[in-house]
Amino acid sequence: MTTEISPLRVHELVEIRLRQGQLRYTKGRRAIVEVLLSLGRPAGISDIERGAPDVPRSSAYRHLVDLQAVGAVRAVSANGDFTLFELSEDLTEHHHHLLCVVCGNITDVTPSADFESVIAEMVRSLTRETGFDPVSHSLDVSGHCAACAERIGNSL
Amino acid sequence: MTTEISPLRVHELVEIRLRQGQLRYTKGRRAIVEVLLSLGRPAGISDIERGAPDVPRSSAYRHLVDLQAVGAVRAVSANGDFTLFELSEDLTEHHHHLLCVVCGNITDVTPSADFESVIAEMVRSLTRETGFDPVSHSLDVSGHCAACAERIGNSL
DNA sequence: CTACTTGCAAATGCTTTGCAGGAGA
DNA sequence: TCTCCTGCAAAGCATTTGCAAGTAG
Numbered sequence: 001m002t003t004e005i006s007p008l009r010v011h012e013l014v015e016i017r018l019r020q021g022q023l024r025y026t027k028g029r030r031a032i033v034e035v036l037l038s039l040g041r042p043a044g045i046s047d048i049e050r051g052a053p054d055v056p057r058s059s060a061y062r063h064l065v066d067l068q069a070v071g072a073v074r075a076v077s078a079n080g081d082f083t084l085f086e087l088s089e090d091l092t093e094h095h096h097h098l099l100c101v102v103c104g105n106i107t108d109v110t111p112s113a114d115f116e117s118v119i120a121e122m123v124r125s126l127t128r129e130t131g132f133d134p135v136s137h138s139l140d141v142s143g144h145c146a147a148c149a150e151r152i153g154n155s156l
Numbered sequence: 157m158t159t160e161i162s163p164l165r166v167h168e169l170v171e172i173r174l175r176q177g178q179l180r181y182t183k184g185r186r187a188i189v190e191v192l193l194s195l196g197r198p199a200g201i202s203d204i205e206r207g208a209p210d211v212p213r214s215s216a217y218r219h220l221v222d223l224q225a226v227g228a229v230r231a232v233s234a235n236g237d238f239t240l241f242e243l244s245e246d247l248t249e250h251h252h253h254l255l256c257v258v259c260g261n262i263t264d265v266t267p268s269a270d271f272e273s274v275i276a277e278m279v280r281s282l283t284r285e286t287g288f289d290p291v292s293h294s295l296d297v298s299g300h301c302a303a304c305a306e307r308i309g310n311s312l
Numbered sequence: 313c314t315a316c317t318t319g320c321a322a323a324t325g326c327t328t329t330g331c332a333g334g335a336g337a
Numbered sequence: 338t339c340t341c342c343t344g345c346a347a348a349g350c351a352t353t354t355g356c357a358a359g360t361a362g
Contacts, residue, residue, distance in 0.1 A: 022340085022341080023341075023342095024335095024336070024337095024341065024342075026335090026336090026341090026342065026343090028342080028343075029342095045326075045327085055343095056343080056344055056345080057326095057327085058327085058328080058329085058343085058344070058345075058346090059342085059343055059344065061326090061327060061328070062328085062329095062342090062343085065328090075235075075236055077233035077234065077235060077236035078233065079231075079233060080231055080233040080236075080238075080239040080351095080352095081325090081326080081352095082325090082326060082327090083236040083326085083327085096282065098283060098286065098288045098290075100288075101291065107286065107288070109282055109283070109286065111278075111282060115278055115281070115282070118274065118278065119278070119295075122267075122271055122274065122275070123295075123297050125271070126252065126265055126267060126271070126297065127254065127265070127297060127299070130254065130263065130265065130302065131301075131302030131305065132254045132256075132263070132297070132299055132300070132301055132302060132305075133299045133300040133301075133302075133305045134254075134297045134298070134299040135257065135298050135299040135300070136297075136298045136299070137295060137296065137297045137298065138294075138295070138296050138298075139275075139279075139293060139294070139295045140293065140294050140296075141279050141282065141283060141288070141290045141292075141293045142290070142291050142292045142293065142294075143283070143288055143289045143290040143291040143292070144288070144289040144291070145287075145288055145289075146286065146287030146288060149287065149288075149289045178315085178316075179316075179317095180316065180317075180360095180361070180362095182316090182317065182318090182360095182361090184317080184318075185317095201351075201352085211318095212318080212319055212320080213351095213352090214318085214319070214320075214321090214352085214353080214354085215317085215318055215319065217351090217352060217353070218317085218318080218353085218354095219317095221353090236327095237327095237350095237351085238350090238351060238352090239351085239352085
């Protein structure tokens, strides 16, 4: 059920979306998509800088704005200190985040189809009375990642 | 099932928590809690400034840091541009957010107990294999609020 | 009097923008 | 060639901090 999309296909889709916005899929933009693709978790500007050292910060920010504008990238505000970026879910797959409150790491988890249909149903029931028209949802779980949980256990 | 907590009781609880951190419940801090209490939705620094004009920005930020440190306030990073703050859920009640992607408004919705137990069960199943120890979760729904949905409908 | 508070002004750090040169179609 | 792209340096803006004076216990 997991709709896998190949990296090649992702680049193709990103290019199409950029084109629709009169934008080109240049080396810098591709490098950023490459980083987001390979990282497997939301990337901060520092991750991007590390993964694409040839792209200056200011250009990276500009690219990210463009990529968001055409719906290829989504911003995830984690803690407020800085912004994280990830590929749009329709380019990868719908997933949720596990945020470790100790080390700050974010892990992606892909829910089962069953899981998602239940959530979708609940979201509908949650919004029914308010007149709110739901488009998407995000379920983030805060807690302790395996490593930090162990560390805490040990220090007791 | 909805555990209502009176404003008075909230102040009391906040004071206790501050005390435990060797902090005093001063006029400035009280003013901020008052704003968060009366606003009924996550407050930006501008909301706080408007609701508590006597508290300078820098002090407000400092208070918010303190209030977060003692677990009375929680930061909600909405869009990444700036931070929103709300009272800790154990001072009010657990709720979720409806974010309008058009006007940016955030509305709180309180889920039923049934709803929550299902979510909790799903979170457990989601984290079971990863060794992640879940502490809390947030389910945010993006979409169009009633007003914006209507506006969009009309413009077709 | 000792420790926590506050306000102001200055500093910080992420992010955006102006501008001038470069490149794709 | 016209439009989009890129880099650098400078600017913006939310948030933090140093410091000196204020206040509660």
